[in-house]
Amino acid sequence: MKKISVLIPCYNEEDNVIPMSEAITDIFEKELSSYDYELIFIDNDSKDTTREKLRQICAQNPRIKAIFNAKNFGQFNSPYYGMLQTTGDCTITMVCDFQDPVELIPQYVAEWEKGYKIVIGIKTSSQESRIMYGLRSLYYHLVKKFSDIEQIEHFTGSGLYDKDFIQVLRELKDPTPFLRGIVAELGYKRKEIPYEQPKRRAGKSKNNFYSLYDAAMLSVTSYTKIGLRLCTFIGMFCGFLSAFFGILYLIFKLIWWDRFAAGMAPVLIGMFMLGSLQLFFIGFIGEYVSSINQRVMNRPLVIEEERINF
Numbered sequence: 001m002k003k004i005s006v007l008i009p010c011y012n013e014e015d016n017v018i019p020m021s022e023a024i025t026d027i028f029e030k031e032l033s034s035y036d037y038e039l040i041f042i043d044n045d046s047k048d049t050t051r052e053k054l055r056q057i058c059a060q061n062p063r064i065k066a067i068f069n070a071k072n073f074g075q076f077n078s079p080y081y082g083m084l085q086t087t088g089d090c091t092i093t094m095v096c097d098f099q100d101p102v103e104l105i106p107q108y109v110a111e112w113e114k115g116y117k118i119v120i121g122i123k124t125s126s127q128e129s130r131i132m133y134g135l136r137s138l139y140y141h142l143v144k145k146f147s148d149i150e151q152i153e154h155f156t157g158s159g160l161y162d163k164d165f166i167q168v169l170r171e172l173k174d175p176t177p178f179l180r181g182i183v184a185e186l187g188y189k190r191k192e193i194p195y196e197q198p199k200r201r202a203g204k205s206k207n208n209f210y211s212l213y214d215a216a217m218l219s220v221t222s223y224t225k226i227g228l229r230l231c232t233f234i235g236m237f238c239g240f241l242s243a244f245f246g247i248l249y250l251i252f253k254l255i256w257w258d259r260f261a262a263g264m265a266p267v268l269i270g271m272f273m274l275g276s277l278q279l280f281f282i283g284f285i286g287e288y289v290s291s292i293n294q295r296v297m298n299r300p301l302v303i304e305e306e307r308i309n310f
Contacts, residue, residue: 003036004028004109005088009079010096011044011072014053021057021064023102031106041096042067042082042302044074058308065309073302079157080177081302084170085310092160099197100158108160111191118183118190120152120159125196152184152192162188175298231281238274245270 006024010017021039028037041054043066054066067085069078083091090112094100104121111119157179161169168186169177183190 001034001036002090003038003088004032005086005091006037006039006105007079007082007086007091007093008039008041008096009044009082009093010041010046010050010054011078012046012048012050013096014046014048014050016096016098017041017050017053018057020096020098020102021061023098024105025061025064027102027105032109035109037063038086038088039064040067040082040086041065042078042085043069044078045069045072055308062309066307067304068306068308070303070305076177076179077301080169080179083161083166083179084301086166088163090160090162091166094158095156099199100156101195101198104158104193104195107193111193112160112162114191116191117162117165117188118159120155120183120190120192122152122192122194123154123156123197124194152180155180155183159183164188173298175301177301231285234277235281238277242270242274 008017008020008024013020021041024039028035039061041064043051043054045068051066051068054068058064058066067082072078073081079093083093090109092105092108094102094105100121108119108121165188169182172182172186174182
């Protein structure tokens with residue numbers, strides 16, 4: 001009998017962990033009864049009653065397991081680490097807030113049985129904010145356009161991954177993993193299943209400006225050179241422009257020595273413009289340096305505090 005692992009990362013999801021466990025076990029009992037399964041919750045140091053409820057459901061069903069992180073290790077490290085702890089013939093990842101519909105699980109498994117080692121969900125629309133969906137679409141389009149590696153638009157990480165691909169992840173040893181990029185860069189032939197993203201069942205989104213910015217910059221610094229190229233090209237353009245206006249100013253001054261007086265305004269404007277460009281691109285290069293620094297330090301993905309039912 002084949003075994004399917006389902007991984008659910010969670011953080012402050014006290015209203016969702018029990019309904020999620022019930023929904024997934026119900027699917028395996030009714031639609032996927034010919035498969036063995038394990039359901040793993042990895043909790044990223046929740047501050048509410050999530051852990052108490054996870055202990056409760058783990059006590060009721062030995063197939064439900066839990067990993068408690070010692071602290072919050074971020075939105076990328078924790079799910080990635082959880083995938084490495086699975087033992088099934090394939091691993092399915094879904095978020096705990098029901099924005100990845102559990103109805104996708106049988107579809108994932110059906111495509112996996114056809115031979116696909118990677119089956120992923122692709123958002124074609126969302127019941128959440130249209131503005132956020134539009135901004136995400138623009139971001140995906142830009143990263144895809146400037147990346148040397150194929151990028152998957154509107155892929156959040158939800159999908160099924162064969163144990164062969166999980167083994168690839170185990171051998172990768174990336175301290176700052178970005179699963180969406182890894183699937184596109186190193187993944188096997190995949191099947192994409194479209195779906196409409198529903199609203200959160202309960203609770204509030206844990207994403208804020210900083211976390212969204214962090215995700216965007218991790219993608220940009222890992223899979224594009226556009227930031228460094230912009231520094232070079234805009235620097236060259238500004239240098240050429242400065243030289244051009246400098247020569248033009250000299251010519252005008254030689255021709256109309258007594259009448260041409262530009263004053264300090266052009267000098268100040270030029271200084272402020274070049275200074276702001278320098279600060280912007282120093283920060284941009286700093287993002288690349290920070291990404292390199294995190295990889296060089298090679299710290300562990302996650303430090304565990306406790307395991308249940310392993």
